[in-house]
Ligand code: ADP
């Protein structure tokens with residue numbers, strides 16, 4: 001007899017309802033249909049195969065390429081009372097696991113692709129009923145994707161050994177070509193494709209101009225005190241410097257980059273995974289294979305590589321669906337450097353054009369005066385969303401400053417000086433500086449000499465970088481001098497205007513008091529109980545040797561603190577309290593609630 005998916009969702013996972021297309025997918029698979037599921041990170045792919053594995057007769061088999069993820073999932077499932085195990089190069093008890101599979105005493109078996117393709121595993125899966133075959137990170141099957149793994153191509157042979165068993169392929173990143181490849185390579189009909197939206201409504205996007213010094217970042221991290229976060233830095237040395245700076249400022253912080261020894265990397269990653277209040281200063285090497293649902297903020301220091309990269313990196317925040325923030329601190333200088341990197345790279349002209357367009361889109365996102373979700377979601381081909389109410393621009397309309405007139409002066413000065421000088425020289429000409437270089441080239445005799453006294457040199461430089469970021473100025477690849485770019489003409493002819501955010505133009509001193517709305521502030525009389533629950537969870541996590549969030553998510557603790565349940569049945573009604581967790585921790589939690597009464 002099939003168990004109802006909604007019952008399993010409630011009893012085992014403790015969730016009151018399915019999210020988005022989960023229900024449709026779970027029901028299809030329970031009926032024996034194949035599904036290719038494209039769903040953004042954090043939207044909840046796992047239960048889409050875990051519930052069918054429990055609902056249907058037999059054991060569910062999950063192909064997963066990341067051992068750390070596997071280990072994590074198995075630990076979490078066991079705590080929820082599910083009979084789960086993993087087979088990979090690190091499993092100690094492979095013989096026990098295989099016996100359990102044959103005996104029919106396993107609900108879910110995670111296996112690495114290399115192992116799944118061995119004759120031994122092919123024999124094993126035919127020795128007992130299989131509920132579902134789920135292939136996670138399915139984009140690895142496609143040579144169009146960025147993570148191609150040859151072993152994934154052999155998985156169809158495994159699937160073909162399991163006639164009548166529903167096949168699932170799951171991934172967060174797959175463009176149209178990759179989606180088609182997944183269907184073809186795994187033998188799933190293209191009409192079984194299900195794509196969930198890209199929006200992550202619980203993530204608040206906040207983009208700001210980077211200010212010199214460490215104060216801005218330190219204040220940002222302090223506004224997330226007691227929360228887990230990732231600060232993405234541009235270089236290895238910046239990660240170490242940032243971690244040291246944050247630690248000196250009182251945060252629990254570590255660094256992560258590819259230059260650390262394997263041991264150090266593993267140790268820092270593990271510490272981050274298990275803690276509920278650690279900040280990792282990292283290069284983008286950090287994050288792949290991290291499945292930590294309670295990351296409350298991600299901050300980019302400088303521009304990410306592209307909108308895709310930004311989406312993926314910020315997507316590591318708030319996977320538990322609770323409020324989270326994606327910060328970006330950047331400056332027009334970042335754009336200039338990125339353009340130089342593209343121009344100086346080895347790529348073909350066509351490719352460079354493409355990279356410049358991608359950078360334009362990213363800059364468009366960073367500079368937009370409207371809802372951040374518009375450039376973000378339309379980039380992924382979604383229709384333009386209504387203003388979200390959960391980004392910096394929606395929460396507080398940015399004040400803008402018109403700089404068309406100075407922009408025209410600057411462009412003229414670039415033109416009149418012969419399109420061969422750098423920004424600083426042009427700024428000096430505009431301000432009427434009498435220096436050697438000006439005299440040498442006779443630039444003090446030009447009509448533009450001294451017409452720009454209204455702005456400081458630094459402001460001219462900032463404006464120049466903005467015009468370069470916008471494509472109104474470009475840099476000569478040979479001598480580095482500035483030339484007029486594609487959009488200069490319209491500005492000079494008065495056919496388009498140039499505006500900057502007031503804050504970008506004349507940064508005001510940051511408010512001394514509270515620094516910005518921290519995600520999910522908790523306040524009022526429940527705060528001490530929430531804190532007490534967190535302390536208990538930390539101890540329990542240490543005792544059970546699992547990460548804190550595996551015990552119970554923040555949202556569950558917060559809900560308990562708000563409801564103050566006085567009985568087992570009241571506690572069981574809290575979303576996220578599954579039956580196994582109630583048995584295990586119910587007594588301690590109820591005791592804490594009554595102590596804090
Ligand atoms: P991903 O799609 O990235 O694999 P996961 O399966 O890890 O996402 O799920 C992300 C988070 O969302 C997990 O913490 C999970 O417990 C939670 N989650 C999934 N489905 C639901 C749901 N229906 N209700 C509440 N939380 C859910």
Ligand code: ZN
Pocket residue numbers: 370371372373387388389390391392393394395
């Ligand atoms: Zn918005």
